[in-house]
Amino acid sequence: MSNFYKLETSLHSHEQDVKAVACLSNDFIISGSRDKSVRSWTRTTLNSFSPHNTYLAHDHYVNALVALPPTENYPEGGLFASSGSDKLIHVYESFSPSSPLYTLVGHSENVCALSVTPNGDIISGSWDQTAIVWKNFQKAYTLEGHTAAVLGVLGFENDTFLTASADKTIRLWQNGKHTKTFNGHQDVVRGLTLVPGVGFASCSNDGTIRIWSLNGECLQELYGHTSFVYSLATLTTGELVSSGEDRTVRIWKDGDCIQTIQQPCISVWCVATLPNNDIVVGGSDAVVRLYTRSNERAASAEDIKELEDLLANQAIPSNQIGDVNKNDLPGPEALLQPGKKEGQVLMVNVNGSVEAHQWDSTSKSWQKIGEVVGGVGSGQKQFYNGKEYDFVFDIDIGAGPNSMLKLPYNLNQNPYDAAQKFLLDNELSPMYVDQIVDFISKNTQGVSIGQSTTEYQDPFTGGSRYTPGQSGTTTPSVGSFIDPFTGASGYHGSNTPTPTTTPARSQVPRKSILPVQTYLSLKQANVDAVVNKLRSLNNEIAQDKLDESELASLERLVQYLKNPNSTSSVGEDGLFTIVKICQHWPIKDRFPALDILRLLALYAPEDLISAVPNGNAVAFFSMTSRILEAASSSNTLDKVAETNAMLGYRGLANLFNHQVGRKAILDELQTLISTVQNDIVLKYKAKSTRLAISTLSLNFAVFLTNEARDEDTEISLTGSLVELIKQEQDEENLYRLLMALGTLFIHSPPCLEMANILDIKVELRRLKQAMSGRDRMQHVLDELVALSK
Numbered sequence: 001m002s003n004f005y006k007l008e009t010s011l012h013s014h015e016q017d018v019k020a021v022a023c024l025s026n027d028f029i030i031s032g033s034r035d036k037s038v039r040s041w042t043r044t045t046l047n048s049f050s051p052h053n054t055y056l057a058h059d060h061y062v063n064a065l066v067a068l069p070p071t072e073n074y075p076e077g078g079l080f081a082s083s084g085s086d087k088l089i090h091v092y093e094s095f096s097p098s099s100p101l102y103t104l105v106g107h108s109e110n111v112c113a114l115s116v117t118p119n120g121d122i123i124s125g126s127w128d129q130t131a132i133v134w135k136n137f138q139k140a141y142t143l144e145g146h147t148a149a150v151l152g153v154l155g156f157e158n159d160t161f162l163t164a165s166a167d168k169t170i171r172l173w174q175n176g177k178h179t180k181t182f183n184g185h186q187d188v189v190r191g192l193t194l195v196p197g198v199g200f201a202s203c204s205n206d207g208t209i210r211i212w213s214l215n216g217e218c219l220q221e222l223y224g225h226t227s228f229v230y231s232l233a234t235l236t237t238g239e240l241v242s243s244g245e246d247r248t249v250r251i252w253k254d255g256d257c258i259q260t261i262q263q264p265c266i267s268v269w270c271v272a273t274l275p276n277n278d279i280v281v282g283g284s285d286a287v288v289r290l291y292t293r294s295n296e297r298a299a300s301a302e303d304i305k306e307l308e309d310l311l312a313n314q315a316i317p318s319n320q321i322g323d324v325n326k327n328d329l330p331g332p333e334a335l336l337q338p339g340k341k342e343g344q345v346l347m348v349n350v351n352g353s354v355e356a357h358q359w360d361s362t363s364k365s366w367q368k369i370g371e372v373v374g375g376v377g378s379g380q381k382q383f384y385n386g387k388e389y390d391f392v393f394d395i396d397i398g399a400g401p402n403s404m405l406k407l408p409y410n411l412n413q414n415p416y417d418a419a420q421k422f423l424l425d426n427e428l429s430p431m432y433v434d435q436i437v438d439f440i441s442k443n444t445q446g447v448s449i450g451q452s453t454t455e456y457q458d459p460f461t462g463g464s465r466y467t468p469g470q471s472g473t474t475t476p477s478v479g480s481f482i483d484p485f486t487g488a489s490g491y492h493g494s495n496t497p498t499p500t501t502t503p504a505r506s507q508v509p510r511k512s513i514l515p516v517q518t519y520l521s522l523k524q525a526n527v528d529a530v531v532n533k534l535r536s537l538n539n540e541i542a543q544d545k546l547d548e549s550e551l552a553s554l555e556r557l558v559q560y561l562k563n564p565n566s567t568s569s570v571g572e573d574g575l576f577t578i579v580k581i582c583q584h585w586p587i588k589d590r591f592p593a594l595d596i597l598r599l600l601a602l603y604a605p606e607d608l609i610s611a612v613p614n615g616n617a618v619a620f621f622s623m624t625s626r627i628l629e630a631a632s633s634s635n636t637l638d639k640v641a642e643t644n645a646m647l648g649y650r651g652l653a654n655l656f657n658h659q660v661g662r663k664a665i666l667d668e669l670q671t672l673i674s675t676v677q678n679d680i681v682l683k684y685k686a687k688s689t690r691l692a693i694s695t696l697s698l699n700f701a702v703f704l705t706n707e708a709r710d711e712d713t714e715i716s717l718t719g720s721l722v723e724l725i726k727q728e729q730d731e732e733n734l735y736r737l738l739m740a741l742g743t744l745f746i747h748s749p750p751c752l753e754m755a756n757i758l759d760i761k762v763e764l765r766r767l768k769q770a771m772s773g774r775d776r777m778q779h780v781l782d783e784l785v786a787l788s789k
Contacts, residue, residue, distance in 0.1 A: 003258075003293065004259050004293065004361070005251065005259060005261055005279060005291040005292065005293055006291060006292065006293075006298045006299070006304065007289065007290075007291060007298070007299040007303060007304050007307055008047050008278060008289075008290040008291055008292040008297050008298060008299055009047050009048050009049060009289070009290050009299055009303070010287055010288070010289050010290075010299075010303070010307070011031070011041055011049055011051075011287065011288040011289070011290075012286075012287055013039055013051050013288075014031065014033040014035050014037065014039065014286045014287075014288070015033070015035040015286060016033050016034035016035040016286055017033060017034045017267065017269060017282075017283070017284045017285075017286060017414075017416060018031050018032070018033050018269060018270065018282030018283060018284075018286060018287065018288055019032055019033060019034060019061065019062060019063050019064075019269050019270060019282065020032035020062060020063060020064050020065040020082070020269075020270050020282065021065065021270050021271070021272045021280045021281070021282045021288060022065040022066055022067045022080060022272050023067060023272055023273075023274045023275075023280060024067045024077065024078060024080065024094060025274075025275065026043070026274050026275050026276045026278070027042060027043035028040065028041070028042055028043070028052075028094065029041050029049065029272075029274070029280050029288070029290075030065055030067075030080055030094070031065075031280075031282055031288045032062030032063065032064070032065050032082055032084070033061075033062055033282075033286065034061045034062070034416065035286075036056070036058050036059060036060060036061065036062065036084075037054055037055065037056055037058075037062065038054070038055040038056075038058070038062055038065065038082045038092070039051060039052075039053070039054050039055070040052040040053045040054075040055075040094055040097075041288070046296055046297050047292075047296075047297045047298065047299055047300075049290070052094075053094070053095070053097040054097060055082070055090075055092055055097045055100075056097075057082075057088075057090045057092075057099065057100050057103070058082065058084045058086055058088065058090065059086050060084050060085040060086040061084050061085040061110075062082055062083070062084040063083060063084050063085065063110065063111065063112045063113075064082065064083045064084075064111065064112055064113050064114040064124075065080060065081070065082050065083075065114065066080065066081050066114040066115055066116050066122070067079075067080045067116075068080055068081060068091070068116055068120055068122070069116065069118070069119075069120050071120060074093065078093055078094045078095060079091060079092065079093055079094070079101070080092055080094060081104075081114055081116075081122055082114075083111035083112070083113075083114055083124060084110070084111065085110045085111075087105075087107050087108065087109060087110065087111060087126075088103055088104070088105060088111070089103070089104035089107075089111055089114070089122070089124055089134075090102070090103055090104075091103075091104070091137060101137075102137040104122070104124070104132075104134055104137060104139070106124075106132050106139045106142075107124065107126040107128050107130070107132065108126075108128045109126050109127035109128040109149075110126060110127040111124050111125070111126045112125060112126065112127065112149070112150075112151055113125035113126075113131075113150065113151055113152050113153045113164075113191075114153065115153045115154050115155040115161075115192075116155050117155035117156075117157065117158045117159070117160075117161075118155075118157065118158060119158045121133060121134065121135050121140070121155065121158065121159075122134040122137075122155075123143075123153045123154075123155050123161050123163075124153065125149075125150030125151060125152060125153040125163060125164075126149070126150055127149040127150075127424055128149075129144075129146050129147065129148060129149060129150060129165075130142050130143060130144050130146070130150060131143040131150050131153055131161065131163045131173075133161065133176070140176075141176040143161065143163060143171075143173050143176065143178070145171060145178050146163065146165040146167050146169070146171065147165075147167045148165050148166035148167040148188075148424075149165060149166040149424055150163050150164070150165050150166075151164055151165060151166055151188065151189065151190050151191070152164030152165075152189060152190055152191040152192045152202070153192065154192040154193065154194065154200060156172075156194065156200065156214075159174065159175050159176075160172070160173070160174050161173045161174075162192050162200060164189035164190065164191065164192050164202055165188075165189060166188040166189075166424065168183075168185050168186065168187060168188065168189060168204075169181050169182065169183055169185075169189065170182035170185075170189055170192070170202055170212070172214065180214075180215075180216050181216075182202075182212055182216055182218075184210055184218050185202065185204040185206050185208070185210065186204070186206040187204050187205035187206035188204060188205040188228075189202055189203070189204045189205075190203050190204060190205065190228065190229060190230050190231070191203045191229070191230065191231050191232045192232065193232040193233055193234045193240070194234055195211060195234060195238070195240075196234070196238065197238075198211060198213065198219065199211065199212045199213040199214050199219070200212055200214075201232055201234070201240055202232070203229035203230070203231070203232045203242055203244075204228075204229060205228040205229070207223070207225045207226065207227060207228070207229060207244075208221050208222060208223060208225075208229070209221070209222040209225075209229060209232065209240065209242055209252065210222070220255050222240075222252055222255060222257070224250055224252075224257040224260075224343065225242065225244045225246050225248065225250065226246040227244055227245035227246040228244050228245040228246075229242050229243070229244040229245075230243055230244050230245065230267070230268065230269055230270065231243045231244075231268075231269065231270045231271045232271070233271045233272050233273045233279075234273065235273050235277050236273075236275075236277055237253075237277065238253075239251055239252060239253045239258075240252040241271045241273060241279055242271065243263075243268035243269070243270065243271045243281060243283075244268060245266065245267050245268075245414070245417070247262060247263050247264075247265065247266060247268060247369075248260050248261060248262055248263060248268065248343070249261040249263060249268055249271055249279065249281055249291070250343070257341075257342060257343055258342055258361070259342055259343075259361065260342055260343030260358065261281075261291060262311050262358060262367070262369045263281065263283050263285075263289075263311075264285060264307070264310040264311050265283040265284040265285035265287075266284050266413075266414045267283060267284040267414040267416075267417060268281060268282075268283045268284075269282050269283055269284065270282045274290075276292075276294075277293065278290055278291065278292045278293075278294070278297065279291045279292075284414050284416070308367070311367070311368070311369050312367075312368040312369065313371075329347055329348055329349040329354060330348055330349070331348060331349055331350070332348050332350050334346060334348050335348060335357060335366045338359070338364065339359025339361075339366065340359070341359070342359065342360075342361040343358060343359065344358065344359040345357070345358050345359075345369070346358075346359070346366065353371055354371065355368055355371055356368070356369050356371070357369065389408040389409060389410050390409060390410050390411045391408070391409045391410075392406050392407070392408050392409075393406070393407040393408075393409065393439070393440075394406065394407075394775060395407045395422070395436075395439075405422075405426050406776065407422045407436070407439075407440075408422075409440055415436075415437045415440040415441060416437055418436075418440060419436035419437050419440065422436060423436070512783060513739070513779060513780060513783065514739065514742040514743060514745075514746055514780070514783050514784075514787075515702075515705060515742065515743040515746045515747060516698060516701070516702050516739050516740070516742075516743045517702065517706070518702070519656040519657050519699045519702055519703075520653065520695050520698060520699060520736075521602050521653070521654050521657050522598070522602075522650045522653055522654060522692065522695055523599065523602050523603075523654070525561070525595065525599055527558045527561045527562060527596070527599070528558065530558070530592045530595050530596055531554050531555060531558045531592075533592040534546075534554060534581070534592045534593065535551065537585075537589045537592070538551070540589075541585060541586065541589060543584075544580070544581075544584045544585060546577065546580075546581075549573075550573075550577045550580075553571060553573035553574040553576075553577050554574055554577055554578075556571045556573075556574055557570065557571055557574030557575070557577075557578070557596065558596075560574075560603075560604075561596070561599050561600075561603065564603035564604070570600070570603075570604040570607045572607070572611070575600070575604075575607055575608065575611035576611055578593050578596050578597055578600070578611075579611050579612055579613075579620075581593035582594060582597060582620075582624035582625075583613075583624060587640065587641075587644065588640045590624065590625070590644060591640075591643050591644055591647060594624065594625055594644060594647035594648060594651070595647055597621070597624075597647070597651050598621075598647055598648075598650040598651030598654050599654075601617065601621075601651045601652075601654040601655045601661060602654035602657055602658075605617070605654075605655060605657075605658045605660050605661040605664070606658075606660045609660065609661075609664055615664070616664070616667075616668060617655060617661070617664045618652065618655070618664055618665055618667075618668035618671050618672055619668060619671050621648045621651045621652050621655075622648065622652075622671060622674075622675055624648070625644045625645055625647055625648025625649075625651075642684055642685075642686055642689055645684065645689060646684075646686065646688055646689040646692050647692075648675075649675070649689065649692035649693050649695075649696050650692045650695075652665075652672065652675065652696050653692060653695045653696040653699050656699040656700075656702070656703055662703060662707060662708075665703065665708075666707070666708050669708065669710060669713050670713075672700065673700075673713050673716050673717060675696075676693065676696060676697055676700065676717065676720050677716070677720055681693050681720065681724060682723060682724070682727060687730050687733070690728065690730065690733045691730075691732065691733050691736075693724070693733075694724070694728075694732075694733040694734075694736035694737050694740075695736060697717065697720070697721060697724070697736070697737060697740045698736045698737075698739055698740040698743075700717060700740070701717060701721075701739075701740035701741070701743045701744050702740075702743060704717065704744070704747075705743055705744060705746070705747035705748065709747075711748065711750055714744055714747075714748045714750070714751050715748075715750055715751060715754050717740075717744065717751075718741065718744055718748075718751040718754045718755055719754060719758065721737055721740055721741045721744070721755075722741070722754075722755050722758040722760055722763070723758075724737050725737050725738065725741065725760075725763060725767075726763055731771075731774065731777065734767075734777070735776065735777060735780065738767075738777075738780045738781065738784060739780060741755065741760075741784065742780060742783055742784050742787060745784070745787045745788070746787065752787065752788065755788065756788065760784075760788060761785075761788050764781055764784055764785050764788065765785075767781055768781050768785070
């Protein structure tokens with residue numbers, strides 16, 4: 001028996017993604033697919049399975065499976081349940097595929113999760129934001145309280161259940177009553193699994209796995225996946241198995257990833273464990289694979305070689321790996337050195353091609369896992385809801401004048417996942433998934449990841465060097481709009497294809513976009529260029545030069561900022577070096593340090609606050625970037641003053657993204673409101689500065705209406721917003737300002753009164769005409785007009 005998993009067999013029969021797998025015994029497994037079928041497989045030899053039955057009661061995607069324990073009527077067992085996008089749950093006797101024993105009806109949307117208690121009660125989770133408990137195949141009670149889809153369920157004990165949701169929370173239910181909420185994940189929570197003797201584990205779109213006790217304590221966070229984590233299972237050894245959007249299955253022991261099993265598909269949707277601790281895996285390549293630690297059950301050398309060749313020949317988008325610069329990569333000789341840990345990925349330049357290799361602790365060798373194509377930031381990106389995408393499509397759902405929705409999509413995404421998220425976010429029927437996928441496929445044909453690039457020009461040196469706020473060393477094609485601050489395009493870009501079809505039509509009302517509930521961040525950066533600029537400036541200044549130890553501390557800080565989710569520390573010495581520069585260097589030379597400062601506000605706010613004088617981060621940003629002084633010194637601002645102010649506003653906006661940052665803001669509300677007073681901010685003319693101001697204003701509005709109700713401050717912000725809206729010409733900035741104003745309107749009637757005094761109705765009418773044909777602008781303007789009546 002080996003400590004490492006190896007291929008056991010590959011099962012080919014499904015025609016589309018395998019979304020669910022389960023086992024009834026060591027010799028009998030089941031799989032569910034987007035091809036609308038459930039299939040069973042029986043073991044025929046030590047390492048091979050054959051198709052057994054096909055179950056076809058679902059008329060849409062099958063998304064979840066669960067094996068059921070024996071019942072009084074079926075003492076031998078052999079029962080399982082399946083659920084899908086048709087909103088139904090079918091219960092089958094495994095040897096009778098013709099029709100289900102029972103069909104459970106109760107959910108109003110896609111049923112995406114199933115689990116069972118020791119006594120056989122079923123729990124189901126759905127996009128309808130509820131979970132239902134079924135006893136004796138009848139609805140017993142509904143668990144209500146989540147504010148988004150329930151994507152994971154766990155029958156912990158009889159009448160004790162856990163539910164995981166797209167609202168980022170996990171809830172504990174006992175006898176139908178909500179008894180505890182588990183908070184901690186930063187994104188959608190996807191799956192749950194029992195951890196005997198400890199509690200349970202959860203996985204999330206935030207890329208982490210968390211282990212919890214039932215009393216609500218997060219005992220451990222597991223980092224290793226580089227994208228969404230979709231599925232979790234537990235081995236009898238207590239080890240965990242996970243799978244996700246990063247093409248991998250991972251084995252975890254005592255908090256460490258001890259093995260990474262690469263898969264030849266983008267999305268590894270599901271994992272399950274057999275009683276003998278073999279693993280069954282389903283993914284977006286429509287194949288079911290089993291892995292084993294048993295040498296006797298391992299696949300033949302030929303089958304293993306076939307899988308290795310499949311992995312080696314796949315193309316991996318570089319934005320799943322990281323920034324790729326061929327000239328900086330080592331040659332194949334780097335593969336002669338051993339890896340540092342299981343699953344480490346190394347990229348090498350082999351005759352001009354970039355190959356990705358992964359360290360395999362089993363064979364103590366590098367295994368080629370594919371060729372890397374494209375490059376991060378190499379080409380125009382679309383900016384939507386604070387994130388970058390390759391495309392942001394306009395989708396007309398045919399529901400009246402406000403029927404245009406936005407569909408964001410990255411070329412490395414599974415189109416099914418993007419389509420389902422679009423439907424979920426906009427509360428549309430899952431029956432439209434096929435049309436959305438077809439639309440994506442048609443409108444991205446022939447588009448490759450990676451485009452030719454040119455270089456930025458440093459506004460201070462004229463050279464091709466560090467520019468505050470740049471996200472890389474690339475620039476877009478001529479004629480397209482690129483956000484000069486984030487390096488990302490706005491919602492509309494010249495390279496976005498014109499939709500060739502209208503895929504999703506529904507008579508449901510258009511979903512309201514107000515009020516805004518989430519905070520935006522401004523995080524794009526080229527930190528290597530920043531520290532190079534600091535070194536260059538350090539050679540030129542006369543006083544307060546950094547010594548070699550301080551420069552080294554900056555290098556360590558940059559390494560942390562490259563991977564802020566790692567377990568490495570931000571480093572106190574680096575923090576104090578940045579603070580020193582911001583306080584004592586000449587104003588014209590501070591901008592690279594201010595750029596690092598605003599990243600620290602996003603990724604390490606607690607450490608930053610402890611390093612600044614008196615722990616007053618808000619005042620420190622205002623003072624060191626000279627926001628107030630620069631704006632009030634003259635009617636015409638020089639480029640240095642405005643650049644520093646822009647970076648200061650960025651840092652203040654980023655502080656809102658963590659609780660500790662919002663606590664610092666709460667303590668300095670008046671200082672913050674003074675930085676966005678209209679008589680100051682109206683003097684800034686650069687689009688990049690106004691984007692920082694509009695982002696800060698939107699975050700401020702969300703904060704005031706959700707966490708820090710202060711009527712005087714809300715009214716002051718409203719006045720500033722109205723004046724900014726009257727003069728703003730850029731659509732991206734205007735959209736954020738309008739969203740901020742609408743958020744205040746909904747929560748604070750005095751804000752609406754103030755805006756009406758300032759003639760906001762006249763301004764909204766003007767904008768309605770000026771923005772004719774721009775769907776997202778018309779959407780927010782329609783809501784504002786309705787609110788202002």
